[in-house]
Amino acid sequence: MPKPTDKIRSLQISNALDTESFGLSQREETKRTQLIGQYLEEYFWKNKSITSGGRAEGTALDKNSDSDVMGVIGGILVVENDHDMDENVIYISAVRTGCCPGYCKLKFQADQYSKFMSGQYTPKEVSTIYEGIKRSIITLSDQYISSELFCKNVIPDGLIPGDNFHDILYELNGPATRNADVDFVQAFEMRQWPKEAKAWITRCRKNKWPCKALLKRLEENIPCYVVAIGNKSSADKDMEWRLSFVEIERELIWSMNETQFKCFVILKRLTQFFGRYSALKDITTYHMKNIMFWMCETEKVPQEEWIPQNLITCVKRCLRKLKKCMKDGKLDHFIIPENNLFQNKTFVSKEIDHAINKLQRNELYELISEIRNSGKELSTLLLISPEFMGYSNTCKSMWRYCCDHYDPDFCRFILDKFPEARILLPCVQIAQAKAKWRKKLIKMAWRKEPLCSGTRNLAKRVVKNIKEGSEMDFSTSTIYAAIVHFMHGNYDDVLTELKPLLSNKEWKIYPSSLGTPMYLCFKSGEMHIKRKETVRNVEDLHRDRNNLVNDLCTGNSDRDMYINGAYVRTLPYPLALQLVLNTWRAVYRCNPVIISYYLMCMSQLKLGHLEAMKETMCHFKNAVQYNKGRRDYHLSLVLLGHCLYWSGDIETAFECFAESMMVKKSVLNVAVYHMAFLINDWTRCNI
Known part of the structure; x- marks a missing residue:
């Protein structure tokens, strides 16, 4: 049970987060703005782009937060079988043999390779990108697309030039091209959900989150993607591609109730203190996002306990979940549990206990005080609905x-x-x-x-x-x-x-x-x-x-x-x-x-x-x-x-x-x- 003082503080910081624009009404406006912007880009520019991360979810910690944009390459689909192919689309086969869960290799079948190289099916808007893809093909026994070469050769269109005479125009950051505080990622859309993701739809959920209606809508309307980054522990990492569920994850964040959403905001803000502890230095906001998803789905925290007066208690439970995952050396990806996000990471048990315990005693309450004071200050300023x-x-x-x-x-x-x-x-x-x-x-x-x-x-x-x-x-x-x-x-x-x-x-x-x-x-x-x-x-x-x-x-x-x-x-x-x-x-x-x-x-x-x-x-x-x-x-x-x-x-x-x-x-x-x-x-x- 939460302490009485924690209940009072929880209500105070829940109200303060509303003042800081982290309430549900603010999130709904962010969602509407994102969806309209995505529709407009596709309608007028014939270009599908998906904004993710804090700015799109409504969890951006400040106005200068980075933005993640995933551009979907038109005219190409990734498939796991060769049935019912449209002759006006180029298909790339996803090869799973020898890849860890959540990863694949991309291979052109002979007929699709000829079709692609002919240039006959190249949309004008992505002709430069298609040329970059051609330079990224490696011929082994078949034609595979190298994820490493793809990142070097396929530069997103419309990047902002360098900020001064000494800057390069962009820098590579994993699968992303970083430019002017925006991470651009180029992706291929999958024609159908991969089998692991379909298993996620049907798995047992005692907490009934996400709800069946949302799961049905996701399966029918939201595609999965592949992005150019391989498994770091794989000998073929330069050839592997990662399955991406950014649009699904964005919808999951938007579906959280008020306390779940605010709990995630606090967890994100706590990551700024992780650098103080050697045990936590490799923990990212994406790890915390998956922790949050599991906590929302698991029966260990019933839906009726995700209420404003339990906010601090819920944050502590998430931190305890993080501690257990670190000690076990295993954090399952929320959609593909077979993919261990802590693979090849080594944590020392005593350091974990020290870090998480101090974080709960010190930094958590430091952050709570900061949020409360910020809420008081903002209450005197112009507040726009x-x-x-x-x-x-x-x-x-x-x-x-x-x-x-x-x-x-x-x-x-x-x-x-x-x-x-x-x-x-x-x-x-x-x-x-x-x-x-x-x-x-x-x-x-x-x-x-x-x-x-x-x-x-x-x-x-x-x-x-x-x-x-x-x-x-x-x-x-x-x-x-x-x-x-x-x-x-x-x-x-x-x-x-x-x-x-x-x-x-x-x-x-x-x-x-x-x-x-x-x-x-x-x-x-x-x-x-x-x-x-x-x-x-x-x-x-x-x-x-x-x-x-x-x-x-x-x-x-x-x-x-x-x-x-x-x-x-x-x-x-x-x-x-x-x-x-x-x-x-x-x-x-x-x-x-x-x-x-x-x-x-x-x-x-x-x-x-x-x-x-x-x-x-x-x-x-x-x-x-x-x-x-x-x-x-x-x-x-x-x-x-x-x-x-x-x-x-x-x-x-x-x-x-x-x-x-x-x-x-x-x-x-x-x-x-x-x-x-x-x-x-x-x-x-x-x-």
Whole structure:
């Protein structure tokens, strides 16, 4: 039985974890965002990607947590038998002979090898990946794919370039290609579940977790995969591939009850202390995930005992389970129990007892105290409900994909798949209006029609499309309307759009992913983190979206295109240049106040309203300073520096670019190139 003090502490930290965004409602919003993003990637980019790990599960310990992305290679399936093959798909056989449980070798049968090498069935989107696979084939008596060569030859598309002149573009980390805090893994999908996984579906469960309905849905809808890493103890490890169940494991995390989920969050946080003990240094969060799965399934902890007041007791039980597994030298993989995750690991019994006992007495309560104090501190800050954070994050996902292609049928498809996505339709509408505008500009470029002068009517039609229907938030449609007018040279219309926005003194709620959620005032650019009781909150997304402010998002759809001697450009120059420095997967987010003041200043400068521009510039400088410390601060300095440069204040522009380069020391920072242009111009004028 838990001690009375542990019961009280358990309830306290359970509530504190809710405040830290580890409640079930937050997890449900994370789940919805992930599933919609996965659907959008497949719908628009014809590419299947699965995000896993803390960010996808809802267990990320902070905003800077790494992200794991598994890209599924299209047009190829792994099979364990040769029945019912589709002639439009290439099949690779999974060979289990001589492999440990959970591993296999991949072999082309003769007919499939000829089919693959002919190139006739190579999808255009993965042609580079297919070439890498061809370089990874080793001919023994048959054609096998080497997992070791695959990792070297098959580089995921769309990686972000190196962060400075000395960086390589990426580094290999097991089966993953690590790049900009993201681990990319390329995988092959299996046509059917392997036999071991089918046995997992039917095994006896006294705790009835996972439930039969979930198991049925997993078996019918969620595939298994193979990834390029062999068993470390195998002589053929460079040829072996590991069975992967990341999508199933993600669903299992999402199916946990409140206390099970929070217990796993605490176990993950405890792993940060494992380095203090030599016995625990090799224990990973994946080991703890499997411990957690077994504890949820086993009858030793009945479902009725997974309640908030038992949270600390449940954590201790999991640690005791870890201790037993370490002493036995055996931790069974949850889905394939024949696969021992502690294979070839050696633990000393006395060291295990010392480490786990001290962890339960010291670090566990140290962490509990930290969580309680964090909860008290966060209770004084602006707290945004999971629904609104989910709305903001899903809008960004929707924006990223919907701006790429104009598709009038998309709204119908997304609502069929996700009826709850109706709230996102204003975002889709703006993004699709933008995609339609870009499509029109591309057509005009091919016809060699002027893209700016004489296109005022086109700009007005685009702005009308952007503003039709309900607002997605306070500022997005207005800012994009201003950008359209700006890119067409209609600077007086830019001022008409932005003046009311930048005169608004009300505090809006800014649930930005660029930093902590804050209150934001458009007129001053000022931001506050402390809760303001006088500010009207967002209680109903359908009614109160006008009190929300979202980041301005830019991505692949905004990249310049050079057609017939003309640039098709849908963003102001500094943002367009920033996108050029990155690959098509890169997304940039910008404080909406900053981009508004940039457009206002540049428009006043173009119109010759110099006195008004000086006043706007003062507000612009203040807004940039208020943005200090957030992840887009370096970009804010670039936008300000660009305005100052064109206004003739070269010295202050230089200072802005220099500070931006100090804030983000990277060749991916567009300030590097603005600084080069500035120095080049200054040198040319003074020689």
